[in-house]
Amino acid sequence: MDNQKIIDICNNYYITPKKIEILRNGEKVLAKVETAHTYYLKGESTDKAYVETCCTFANLLHDQGFLVTQYMQSSKGSYTVQFDDKVFTLELGLPGKPLEVITDQEIMEFGRLLGIQHRLSQRMPNLFTNATSWSFFGGNQSDAIGDYDENELSFLQLKKHYHSHPLFSKIEALYNEYRFNIKQVWTRLPQGAVQGDFCYYNMTRIANGSLAIFDFNLAGNEVYLNECIGVGIYHAWHAPYIGKLKEQERFQLFIESYSKERPLESLEQVYFPQLKSLIRAFRYDRVELGCTLDNKLMQDLFIKETLKILEEV
Numbered sequence: 668m669d670n671q672k673i674i675d676i677c678n679n680y681y682i683t684p685k686k687i688e689i690l691r692n693g694e695k696v697l698a699k700v701e702t703a704h705t706y707y708l709k710g711e712s713t714d715k716a717y718v719e720t721c722c723t724f725a726n727l728l729h730d731q732g733f734l735v736t737q738y739m740q741s742s743k744g745s746y747t748v749q750f751d752d753k754v755f756t757l758e759l760g761l762p763g764k765p766l767e768v769i770t771d772q773e774i775m776e777f778g779r780l781l782g783i784q785h786r787l788s789q790r791m792p793n794l795f796t797n798a799t800s801w802s803f804f805g806g807n808q809s810d811a812i813g814d815y816d817e818n819e820l821s822f823l824q825l826k827k828h829y830h831s832h833p834l835f836s837k838i839e840a841l842y843n844e845y846r847f848n849i850k851q852v853w854t855r856l857p858q859g860a861v862q863g864d865f866c867y868y869n870m871t872r873i874a875n876g877s878l879a880i881f882d883f884n885l886a887g888n889e890v891y892l893n894e895c896i897g898v899g900i901y902h903a904w905h906a907p908y909i910g911k912l913k914e915q916e917r918f919q920l921f922i923e924s925y926s927k928e929r930p931l932e933s934l935e936q937v938y939f940p941q942l943k944s945l946i947r948a949f950r951y952d953r954v955e956l957g958c959t960l961d962n963k964l965m966q967d968l969f970i971k972e973t974l975k976i977l978e979e980v
Contacts, residue, residue, distance in 0.1 A: 711884075
């Protein structure tokens, strides 16, 4: 991908670049395009109809006053332009500074914004037929978004490494029990269109102090409670943090902030503890780290912590 090809693609959006900076050039293309405004041109080999839906969803949120990136329409009225083997989109750049670490203030904002996004989603028709990368019960038939179940894969990875540990049978029994219980009500839990990667690295702090959200390429249909807990756990236990709160306190701060915008329904409250324990215990990076331990004492501590997380329910 060179500058002339980028100019040709931009012409489809009635934009004539004054300056082009190619930030990524390979299987995925990312270019910063300067005119009177700043735009980001993104391209990858993917399903065009899916990308159109992602752009439509983002713009619907934008139209309702939610601070997200805005996708440009081409001369043909679509958001995408097919060029060679890639599907391209052009989005208006969000002015501001990306987040590198988070504080208690950001954790509260993440909870509040996710609650608002879910509340807005509940008012919309569901645009997606696919789930997100957070989802459960995908079946692991392929690597496609929503078609796999990362939670199950992480459990199987842990089982491969620790199946002979004396405590593993208890872990497996609780895992199977909670998964069975949640699967019975999964389709009854509130769900709808979500951004799909609601994490600090997809946000920027703009001039007025607000957080703006970008990157909708993993959007899909999701159980709101599942994404809520997953996003909360990621920012409480795994994201870079500056502050004095312990992990559980950070998580509680996130959930309280979320619930002020979208209070959990009774069925969600019932299954909250089991779903939280599954997501927390078998988050992929936690399991990957646990499976690299070669010290028996550290291995024992990891397995005991895993069981403790499950037994807290």
